[in-house]
Amino acid sequence: MSGRKLTRQQQWRIDKVQNERNERAQRKDRKVDNSLEEGLLTEPHAGLVTAHFGRQVEVEALDGHLQGQRQRCHVRANVESLVTGDYVSWRPHQTPEENGVVESRQPRRSLLARPDMRGVMKAIAANVDQLLLVIAPEPEPHANLIDRYLVAAEHTDIEPILVINKWDLMQEPQRLTAAQQSHINGLLETYRQLGYRVLITSAYQQQDLQQLQDNLRDRISVFVGQSGVGKSSLINHLLPGVDLRVGSLSEDTRKGRHTTTTAKLFHFPQGGQLIDSPGIREFSLGYLQPEDVAQGFMEFRPFLGLCRFRDCRHQQDPGCALKQAVEEGKIATTRFASYHHIVQSLQPE
Known part of the structure; x- marks a missing residue:
């Protein structure tokens, strides 16, 4: 289906704005x-x-x-x-x-980007070595959001590290129910078994911060994740004097408020650099094809191409190698469901 044709007046306005921008640049x-x-x-x-x-x-x-x-x-x-x-x-x-x-x-080694509100890819940071995906008990972490970041990292050759922050909340039964604690521990175990590095942190535990410092040393890292998970708080403790603005959770939604508006780079005293990026609650992968998403799930790769039919959608298709791997316990059901959720989100409304 072809795009909507612009009227003469609309095209004139677009050209006028572009010409004004060019004149300012000149x-x-x-x-x-x-x-x-x-x-x-x-x-x-x-x-x-x-x-x-x-x-x-x-x-x-x-x-x-x-x-x-x-x-x-x-x-x-x-x-x-x-x-x-x-x-x-x-x-x-x-x-x-x-x-x-x-x-x-200069030429870039890597580029981390995400789609904006219109679906256009917007670069966030360049020459990044590792992506630190920060989650927390509050706001509640969701596997699908985590998997979106991991798929994005896999396709940019940036090593992901899962950082579970505010771990002290796990010791407060008045804040988290047993079911919530079990959910979080189950998530972490799933990613550990896949081979992803998982760090437990709390801005109030020096031992946890030391472990995080060791993973940041001599590397260029970018912190990503939902608003309210404590990215800015961690950086404030890792880099005294930086004093990033810290946002509280909304009392109504228990979701974070955005406090960082632009990606900014900080030097780590013991070597390496940190890039703090704007917090986002959703990470669209609309620029990828379903087969690209499947490649982003590392445990899927041994089974890709083994389905009976070349155009297998990995749903109810007979002879689906991925579905069989799920039934045999070689692929977690949560990850398989997450994959389908992402693929469905790629379909035009």
Whole structure:
């Protein structure tokens, strides 16, 4: 089915907005060129994008006498889109209060992205080594949301680590029922058996924080997960002085309130970097095909391609190798149900 045809007036408005954006970008580039001619911009340096603000980014100098210092920068119009974690070539402004300029972006090792409200893929962070998926007893963790993140990580070659935070709540029977505790312990055991690393943490237990620090050392990590699971609280304890804003849970829904609005990079004192990303309650995988989703479930892979029919949908199809593996206990029923839930969400309404 073809897309809806735009009216002449709608197309005129779109062209007008685009032209205005191009003109603004060209004016900024001309201003940069003037600053360069006047000697206000220094020689090119290696830099790291530590935060993103529309057409401006915050860049940290990685070499020279400015090493470690940060400055807001204009991004030249011909530079591809940037995200936190990108390595760039940039020119600092001699006046720290003025903007420097990013002239080029270095190749990326990895890119973490998620669809926005319109289903368009939006990059979150670049050059990430590991994805720390933070969950907590409150808000209640759901296997399907966890699996969405794990599938996304599998398809970006970013190692996932499951971090269960606020573990102290598990010791408070007035907060969690026995059924809730059993549900959480069952979830963790499922992922441990699959081979995923699982860390138990609490911002109030130094031993737990030390274990988390050991897994962050000398690696570039991104924290993801629902709002309210304590990502910002963990970072505040791991990096004293950062003081990220911490949100409380809604008394009505027991869901978190969004407190982080842009991905920001922090240096870990013992080596490595942390990227704190905006909390999201849902993680759509609409950009993947059903067969891609199946590949994202690691325990499915030995059975893929063994079904009787090539177009097997892994439901009630006769001779389904995945269904047989579930019946034999080789695939958890919860994971199989999660797979179908994700695939169904890919279907157009």
